[in-house]
Amino acid sequence: MTVRVYNFSAGPATMPLEVLERAQSELLDWRGSGMSVMEMSHRSKEFVSIAAEAEARLRSLLGVPDDYAVLFLQGGATGQFAAVPLNLTPAGASAAYVSTGSWSKKAIAEGRKYLDVQVVADEKASNYATVPAEGSLEVPEGAAYLHYTLNETIGGVEFPYVPQVDVPLVTDASSTILSRPLDVSKFGVIYAGAQKNLGPAGLTLVVVRKDLLGQARPETPSVLDWSAMAEADSMLNTPPTLAWYLVGLVLEWVEQQGGLESMAERNRAKAELLYGAIDASDFYSNPVAPAARSWMNVPFLVPDPALEKPFVAQAAEAGLSGLGGHRSVGGMRASLYNAMPLEGVQALVDFMTDFEKQNG
Structure with missing residues (x-):
């Protein structure tokens, strides 16, 4: 009998046992296909059905409106630190950022490579043990969006509210996605690495309002271009197929719970x-x-x-x-x-x- 520990790791993190057992049972032969998901072409009808089912479940669970695109990408949340400014702003633009700990500071540092970052709140005075008071965030004129980290995985600091601003709201939701309901309609962009609540490491979720697509800078790498990925159903290049499949199983498990x-x-x-x-x-x-x-x-x-x-x-x-x-x-x-x-x-x-x- 397999002995499993209680795994409190921050990520890659514990997975539902039922999901692991299901994946184990399907490892050699997925639904009579005679092959493992790991061996399938991402263009095959079998994998296309796996991808479509996962997206449908995610949309249902999160209540994603029809005017949002759902992307299954690679590169982690760190890749999206660059993708956000590249997709949402032209060269020379500015955007507002909130600094509440290690991951928001990383997003700020990466953002500064591509635009003028205006830090509108920095919780350094509390040693990053707080978040800005609700209603206190003021976005400078001309800022293209407001970016914040919904939950700081390292510091254990979480926003108990969704900021209300007049520009697109962008959040890194890596460590809270699927942990409770979230009103997607309040955001322009939600992105999340999978390895906390979604599934194994290797896949990155991006939920983006469709009116924000189509404005990526010309120099944006194709794999970071949300519009290009949306047009290709997240398969502009070979996606992390096994991770995508496992995310689908996790989503089914969440439904069952x-x-x-x-x-x-x-x-x-x-x-x-x-x-x-x-x-x-x-x-x-x-x-x-x-x-x-x-x-x-x-x-x-x-x-x-x-x-x-x-x-x-x-x-x-x-x-x-x-x-x-x-x-x-x-x-x-x-x-x-x-x-x-x-x-x-x-x-x-x-x-x-x-x-x-x-x-x-």
């Missing part, structure tokens, strides 16, 4: 359980302002940094994997994506209680 409302209830319960244990303890602490705490990524600290390595090592021995904090910030971090069951979080809380008794 009751959709995004059900995911929201489950994810809220997991976050409340872990934050409740941290807040009730004099041993553990969370550095994020309560109003900006992430449901998906929960960083936490112990009183003595020398205890961090023993905590992570002993947790791993107890079947709790991936709890080391990001190398840039240290500490510990538990990622509570859709596929993490409540039982896994309870096992972590029980371990934390025991560790505190031994070292407190």
Whole structure:
């Protein structure tokens, strides 16, 4: 019998066991085709049906309006840091960005290669433990769009609201996509790396309002040109076929769990359980302002940094994997994506209680 750990890694992250078992059963022969999805031509009727089914499920789950294109691309969210300005602005343009942590700062740095980035809010003063107050964001005149990172995977900081602005709103939703309902109509562009809640690493989702297509700069690489990819049904080049197929299975699993409302209830319960244990303890602490705490990524600290390595090592021995904090910030971090069951979080809380008794 296969022994599986509770995997709290930030990504690539835990996948639903049912999805892995389904993929295993279909690995050698997908639906009587006599071949694996890995072996199929992306132009074949079999794979085209897999791709179409995945898009239809995503549109249904997220409530994607008809005037939005859904793209399944490569290059990760990092690739979209460049694709956003290249697709939305001409040379010499400006755009507004919000800085709330490591990933938004990376988006800003990449954006500055292509346009004048106006940082309209920077949470440095709180050591990136907060997000701007709702209603406080002001977009400079002439800015083409406002970009923000919905959830900072490293810092565990999340926007509890959607900014209301008069320009297209662009968000990196990599670590929150599918974790709860999201009003797509409020955004011009939503992009997300798959390796958190969508599926395995290698695929990147882009949902873009169609009126924003067709304005890519002439020098935009074809694989980053949203309009070109939309016209080619995301198959301008060979797509990550296996990852696309697995995303489709994950979407089917989310449907079977009751959709995004059900995911929201489950994810809220997991976050409340872990934050409740941290807040009730004099041993553990969370550095994020309560109003900006992430449901998906929960960083936490112990009183003595020398205890961090023993905590992570002993947790791993107890079947709790991936709890080391990001190398840039240290500490510990538990990622509570859709596929993490409540039982896994309870096992972590029980371990934390025991560790505190031994070292407190």
